[in-house]
Amino acid sequence: xxxxxxxxxxxxxxxxxxxxxxxxxxxxxxxxxxxxxxxxxxxxxxxxxxxxxxxxxxxxxxxxxxxxxxxxxxxxxxxxxxxxxxxxxxxxxxxxxxxxxxxxxxxxxxxxxxxxxxxxxxxxxxxxxxxxxxxxxxxxxxxxxxxxxxxxxxxxxxxxxxxxxxxxxxxxxxxxxxxxxxxxxxxxxxxxxxxxxxxxxxxxxxxxxxxxxxxxxxxxxxxxxxxxxxxxxxxxxxxxxxxxxxxxxxxxxxxxxxxxxxxxxxxxxxxxxxxxxxxxxxxxxxxxxxxxxxxxxxxxxxxxxxxxxxxxxxxxxxxxxxxxxxxxxxxxxxxxxxxxxxxxxxxxxxxxxxxxxxxxxxxxxxxxxxxxxxxxxxxxxxxxxxxxxxxxxxxxxxxxxxxxxxxxxxxxxxxxxxx
Amino acid sequence: xxxxxxxxxxxxxxxxxxxxxxxxxxxxxxxxxxxxxxxxxxxxxxxxxxxxxxxxxxxxxxxxxxxxxxxxxxxxxxxxxxxxxxxxxxxxxxxxxxxxxxxxxxxxxxxxxxxxxxxxxxxxxxxxxxxxxxxxxxxxxxxxxxxxxxxxxxxxxxxxxxxxxxxxxxxxxxxxxxxxxxxxxxxxxxxxxxxxxxxxxxxxxxxxxxxxxxxxxxxxxxxxxxxxxxxxxxxxxxxxxxxxxxxxxxxxxxxxxxxxxxxxxxxxxxxxxxxxxxxxxxxxxxxxxxxxxxxxxxxxxxxxxxxxxxxxxxxxxxxxxxxxxxxxxxxxxxxxxxxxxxxxxxxxxxxxxxxxxxxxxxxxxxxxxxxxxxxxxxxxxxxxxxxxxxxxxxxxxxxxxxxxxxxxxxxxxxxxxxxxxxxxxxxxxxxxxxxxxxxxxxxxxxxxxxxxxxxxxxxxxxxxxxxxxxxxxxxxxxxxxxxxxxxxxxxxxxxxxxxxxxxxxxxxxxxxxxxxxxxxxxxxxxxxxxxxxxxxxxxxxxxxxxxxxxxxxx
Numbered sequence: 001x002x003x004x005x006x007x008x009x010x011x012x013x014x015x016x017x018x019x020x021x022x023x024x025x026x027x028x029x030x031x032x033x034x035x036x037x038x039x040x041x042x043x044x045x046x047x048x049x050x051x052x053x054x055x056x057x058x059x060x061x062x063x064x065x066x067x068x069x070x071x072x073x074x075x076x077x078x079x080x081x082x083x084x085x086x087x088x089x090x091x092x093x094x095x096x097x098x099x100x101x102x103x104x105x106x107x108x109x110x111x112x113x114x115x116x117x118x119x120x121x122x123x124x125x126x127x128x129x130x131x132x133x134x135x136x137x138x139x140x141x142x143x144x145x146x147x148x149x150x151x152x153x154x155x156x157x158x159x160x161x162x163x164x165x166x167x168x169x170x171x172x173x174x175x176x177x178x179x180x181x182x183x184x185x186x187x188x189x190x191x192x193x194x195x196x197x198x199x200x201x202x203x204x205x206x207x208x209x210x211x212x213x214x215x216x217x218x219x220x221x222x223x224x225x226x227x228x229x230x231x232x233x234x235x236x237x238x239x240x241x242x243x244x245x246x247x248x249x250x251x252x253x254x255x256x257x258x259x260x261x262x263x264x265x266x267x268x269x270x271x272x273x274x275x276x277x278x279x280x281x282x283x284x285x286x287x288x289x290x291x292x293x294x295x296x297x298x299x300x301x302x303x304x305x306x307x308x309x310x311x312x313x314x315x316x317x318x319x320x321x322x323x324x325x326x327x328x329x330x331x332x333x334x335x336x337x338x339x340x341x342x343x344x345x346x347x348x349x350x351x352x353x354x355x356x357x358x359x360x361x362x363x364x365x366x367x368x369x370x371x372x373x374x375x376x377x378x379x380x381x382x383x384x385x386x387x388x389x390x391x392x393x394x395x396x397x398x399x400x401x402x403x404x405x406x407x408x409x410x411x412x413x414x415x416x417x418x419x
Numbered sequence: 420x421x422x423x424x425x426x427x428x429x430x431x432x433x434x435x436x437x438x439x440x441x442x443x444x445x446x447x448x449x450x451x452x453x454x455x456x457x458x459x460x461x462x463x464x465x466x467x468x469x470x471x472x473x474x475x476x477x478x479x480x481x482x483x484x485x486x487x488x489x490x491x492x493x494x495x496x497x498x499x500x501x502x503x504x505x506x507x508x509x510x511x512x513x514x515x516x517x518x519x520x521x522x523x524x525x526x527x528x529x530x531x532x533x534x535x536x537x538x539x540x541x542x543x544x545x546x547x548x549x550x551x552x553x554x555x556x557x558x559x560x561x562x563x564x565x566x567x568x569x570x571x572x573x574x575x576x577x578x579x580x581x582x583x584x585x586x587x588x589x590x591x592x593x594x595x596x597x598x599x600x601x602x603x604x605x606x607x608x609x610x611x612x613x614x615x616x617x618x619x620x621x622x623x624x625x626x627x628x629x630x631x632x633x634x635x636x637x638x639x640x641x642x643x644x645x646x647x648x649x650x651x652x653x654x655x656x657x658x659x660x661x662x663x664x665x666x667x668x669x670x671x672x673x674x675x676x677x678x679x680x681x682x683x684x685x686x687x688x689x690x691x692x693x694x695x696x697x698x699x700x701x702x703x704x705x706x707x708x709x710x711x712x713x714x715x716x717x718x719x720x721x722x723x724x725x726x727x728x729x730x731x732x733x734x735x736x737x738x739x740x741x742x743x744x745x746x747x748x749x750x751x752x753x754x755x756x757x758x759x760x761x762x763x764x765x766x767x768x769x770x771x772x773x774x775x776x777x778x779x780x781x782x783x784x785x786x787x788x789x790x791x792x793x794x795x796x797x798x799x800x801x802x803x804x805x806x807x808x809x810x811x812x813x814x815x816x817x818x819x820x821x822x823x824x825x826x827x828x829x830x831x832x833x834x835x836x837x838x839x840x841x842x843x844x845x846x847x848x849x850x851x852x853x854x855x856x857x858x859x860x861x862x863x864x865x866x867x868x869x870x871x872x873x874x875x876x877x878x879x880x881x882x883x884x885x886x887x888x889x890x891x892x893x894x895x896x897x898x899x900x901x902x903x904x905x906x907x908x909x910x911x912x913x914x915x916x917x918x919x920x921x922x923x924x925x926x927x928x929x930x931x932x933x934x935x936x937x938x939x940x941x942x943x944x945x946x947x948x949x950x951x952x953x954x955x956x957x958x959x960x961x962x963x964x965x966x967x968x969x970x971x972x973x
Contacts, residue, residue: 109941110941247873248940
């Protein structure tokens with residue numbers, strides 16, 4: 001029997017499992033699939049709305065909105081989680097850079113400037129604050145491939161230009177070694193693992209770069225050694241290379257998943273993907289077992305401690321139906337959610353305040369233990385983390401990954417030392 | 420100001436209007452058509468896609484039933500590429516009264532609707548998800564129809580024969596000289612330009628909007644807009660059209676069309692064809708009634724809901740809108756109202772559009788003293804260019820077979836509906852599309868399970884790369900790329916309108932994934948603030964109230 005079970009293999013669950021492993025436990029991670037991190041950009045977004053110091057913004061948020069998941073993690077918890085995350089990435093030769101002093105602005109595949117606190121070093125040269133506020137530097141070059149349907153450089157370049165950042169978008173020719181019928185981001189990442197492929201692309205970049213000193217490419221520059229791939233392309237092209245996140249599936253997300261999985265397994269933990277937890281069983285206010293749907297039969301998993309990190313609506317932890325019901329999928333925990341379906345949405349898709357249904361989640365006490373409507377703890381040996389928590393719309397607040405790391409880390413620590 | 424001279428002006432770019440235009444053109448009559456939106460932008464593009472056998476009307480609306488039965492066979496001959504021969508069942512579920520059966524069979528016999536009973540076991544063998552408790556099953560010649568493709572095929576053939584098609588042109592006035600209508604004043608909604616159309620004759624084929632057009636000529640035509648709400652299910656739960664064997668009512672039919680199955684429909688009187696939304700009860704009624712036909716369907720994933728307005732023509736007092744006949748009516752305003760130079764063709768069904776067009780064109784030809792005979796029932800419609808393999812009736816695996824034959828998997832812009840780069844490029848460069856929603860009507864882009872999650876970004880980018888960088892008249896603030904961003908915002912908003920009433924379960928999850936894509940990964944909301952008008956999508960075509968329906972939040 002494992003002493004700890006983590007339900008969910010997204011960023012939050014894996015960060016929680018890492019914290020548990022660090023504390024000497026050997027967590028079992030049960031998950032339906034590989035988690036939502038492969039849908040996201042791969043940056044660590046702490047708080048999108050912060051204009052200046054992220055530390056200050058977090059401090060203010062924790063004071064003014066004590067029900068926010070960040071308040072559960074605490075300011076120190078956020079910093080500790082990020083430090084641990086960065087140490088892990090550093091050790092895997094996939095370093096993250098950035099700071100809590102302020103957000104950087106990274107170009108998107110649409111040419112918008114999105115804020116991020118920490119980001120893989122492979123994206124670092126994309127910081128649009130480089131070269132001064134007036135962006136007086138030489139124009140950027142954005143390059144892609146017609147065969148990659150999830151990245152269109154000309155539109156992104158023109159949107160950047162429209163915001164005062166001169167940029168050009170070009171398409172490269174797929175090297176002959178790469179003749180295939182269909183391409184996706186993962187296939188491209190595997191191609192970029194091949195030095196011969198990079199040689200060809202690098203030569204094309206040198207020919208296309210003109211006076212550009214920085215070149216943006218889709219974030220598909222290898223699965224095995226992306227930093228090495230970037231260095232190689234820089235040497236070949238004579239310009240700084242940076243990655244721009246693409247539509248899902250996200251290669252930076254794949255890299256994160258692999259790094260976490262290896263670290264957790266190395267520390268004695270285990271990941272069981274394809275094991276969707278469907279219900280739990282408890283006694284005397286404690287959860288004793290969970291049941292997962294395996295290929296041929298139901299499996300029982302017993303443990304002393306549980307971390308629930310199944311996500312919100314996107315991750316699959318919060319489910320809804322046509323009657324307007326909402327429920328938590330793994331353990332049937334009480335949810336905090338808007339009323340009937342009439343209250344779920346705003347009329348505009350891009351409504352600034354977001355859509356109320358996406359704030360649905362589990363209410364917890366400061367120990368991240370799940371609470372019922374009356375405020376009583378449902379299971380004393382369960383902690384909740386990530387987008388399954390109520391009180392936030394992490395996509396609108398641009399803290400999806402930061403909040404996942406911070407609460408996952410905090411939940412893992414609480415489970416290993418305080419409960 | 421522009422001036423156009425033509426012999427006949429057709430108002431309305433739905434099935435009837437383009438049908439009339441083609442008929443006129445084939446008879447060698449100079450004709451132009453104006454449509455305030457894109458072709459099929461009104462009712463034609465918002466119906467459930469049923470090719471009627473006539474079976475639905477055999478009891479209460481015998482004339483309509485006969486018309487459908489006749490036209491069904493003609494359409495199979497002239498536009499097979501737009502039709503799928505799904506076949507149709509009328510089934511008696513435990514909730515239905517068997518006493519209707521003899522009435523139904525007698526009606527079929529009287530109206531020439533082909534029908535024969537099959538064993539329940541045989542019906543269940545062919546449709547395993549059908550309610551096993553049905554007591555009887557009757558087979559008819561129902562099918563499903565791609566009304567977008569059919570309309571485009573008609574328009575293309577009309578243009579090939581010399582007709583003009585002016586989309587995004589709204590009629591703002593009709594000109595009268597004495598007791599004769601002599602022309603129309605239109606606004607080109609993309610440029611704001613005024614266009615005068617001088618014509619000898621006008622055919623009002625504006626469907627649910629026919630009353631509004633007639634009013635411009637000082638003539639009263641009472642069209643009752645009957646709103647019908649439909650929901651599309653994620654799967655083709657059935658491959659046969661299945662009807663309840665009972666008098667028509669809400670949610671009594673499921674139509675398999677392309678990759679989805681559509682449950683239809685409600686019938687709700689609305690005061691104005693431009694102002695309506697979808698109510699939660701309508702969606703719930705579709706799902707609960709759908710349970711009678713396919714048990715468990717209400718738990719399945721719903722992709723989208725939409726509504727169209729029927730152009731029901733009311734010429735006497737009828738208590739219930741469902742009792743208004745579904746047949747059509749030709750109104751000769753000279754005989755009826757003493758106003759020369761205009762007829763209105765009102766009512767009818769998509770299935771009978773060609774017959775309506777023939778009758779309208781016969782009337783116009785007679786007025787103009789032209790002898791040419793109708794040929795639309797004889798000459799097949801052209802198949803859109805570069806798609807010979809589309810010949811013959813459509814079948815579900817056909818698009819995939821074409822993709823496989825071409826090895827064009829790597830060129831899919833919309834994976835859900837198998838729309839290739841080539842087809843999107845064609846739709847953009849043809850010059851007729853004003854926005855991504857128009858591309859959708861040409862290609863089905865964005866109509867599958869992900870509802871535009873992936874393909875909207877790709878389509879906007881292709882638009883950006885293909886369209887010459889001419890700033891539109893209303894001058895969006897960020898130049899050319901600003902325009903493709905506006906297109907993107909507009910289409911996502913269009914999709915959102917049809918999602919909010921059915922977003923739960925997996926479809927809600929899908930909508931949240933769209934937020935991850937467009938907000939988290941792409942930062943669409945971070946691009947410089949759009950003009951207030953664009954937030955509602957108005958910039959894409961017009962803020963003109965005549966097509967404002969598109970931009971009302973449901």
